[in-house]
Amino acid sequence: xxxxxxxxxxxxxxxxxxxxxxxxxxxxxxxxxxxxxxxxxxxxxxxxxxxxxxxxxxxxxxxxxxxxxxxxxxxxxxxxxxxxxxxxxxxxxxxxxxxxxxxxxxxxxxxxxxx
Amino acid sequence: xxxxxxxxxxxxxxxxxxxxxxxxxxxxxxxxxxxxxxxxxxxxxxxxxxxxxxxxxxxxxxxxxxxxxxxxxxxxxxxxxxxxxxxxxxxxxxxxxxxxxxxxxxxxxxxxxxx
Numbered sequence: 001x002x003x004x005x006x007x008x009x010x011x012x013x014x015x016x017x018x019x020x021x022x023x024x025x026x027x028x029x030x031x032x033x034x035x036x037x038x039x040x041x042x043x044x045x046x047x048x049x050x051x052x053x054x055x056x057x058x059x060x061x062x063x064x065x066x067x068x069x070x071x072x073x074x075x076x077x078x079x080x081x082x083x084x085x086x087x088x089x090x091x092x093x094x095x096x097x098x099x100x101x102x103x104x105x106x107x108x109x110x111x112x113x114x115x
Numbered sequence: 116x117x118x119x120x121x122x123x124x125x126x127x128x129x130x131x132x133x134x135x136x137x138x139x140x141x142x143x144x145x146x147x148x149x150x151x152x153x154x155x156x157x158x159x160x161x162x163x164x165x166x167x168x169x170x171x172x173x174x175x176x177x178x179x180x181x182x183x184x185x186x187x188x189x190x191x192x193x194x195x196x197x198x199x200x201x202x203x204x205x206x207x208x209x210x211x212x213x214x215x216x217x218x219x220x221x222x223x224x225x226x227x228x229x230x
Contacts, residue, residue: 042220
């Protein structure tokens with residue numbers, strides 16, 4: 001009965017490197033969301049994906065950030081050429097259907113530190 | 116432009132007493148409101164939600180009240196237990212128009228229940 005699995009739990013990158021964050025949704029969930037939490041802030045929506053499709057990326061920074069949810073395998077959030085301001089906790093959530101009325105199930109997050 | 120506001124960063128309550136966490140919002144298009152609980156180094160856990168067409172929803176020790184005219188909601192926990200100590204996030208959802216129901220989070224209120 002695994003929940004939403006995110007790895008790694010902690011990731012340290014030097015400025016200019018790439019960060020790849022992975023998210024495996026709950027079994028039977030085909031909707032994946034990525035949220036970012038900066039220090040002392042609430043979570044902020046980044047992107048919503050279904051299998052092989054990006055549905056809503058209105059919260060994604062225009063440059064360096066990309067996300068995918070392939071037919072097989074986990075969803076990936078990719079940050080190229082990381083900067084110190086990318087240091088945050090990145091949470092993935094999944095749901096069975098599009099609506100959020102009953103709440104998503106969140107993973108434990110990946111804490112990215114850029115040094 | 117913070118659409119969901121939790122003005123109290125922290126709250127301390129004696130065990131057995133009532134905890135009241137407050138949340139204000141500005142966007143009248145929000146259709147669902149949710150409360151999440153978060154422990155350190157974990158992802159948010161869904162607690163309870165309420166539709167914008169209702170004014171109260173109850174689930175065990177947790178009750179959420181919605182005052183649409185005041186754009187205000189509150190979470191009541193009765194009786195409070197030490198295990199309730201966590202950060203509580205208020206969130207609101209709206210159909211983004213881009214095919215997803217984004218959640219907009221407040222910054223959270225840290226609840227400490229004192230034994």
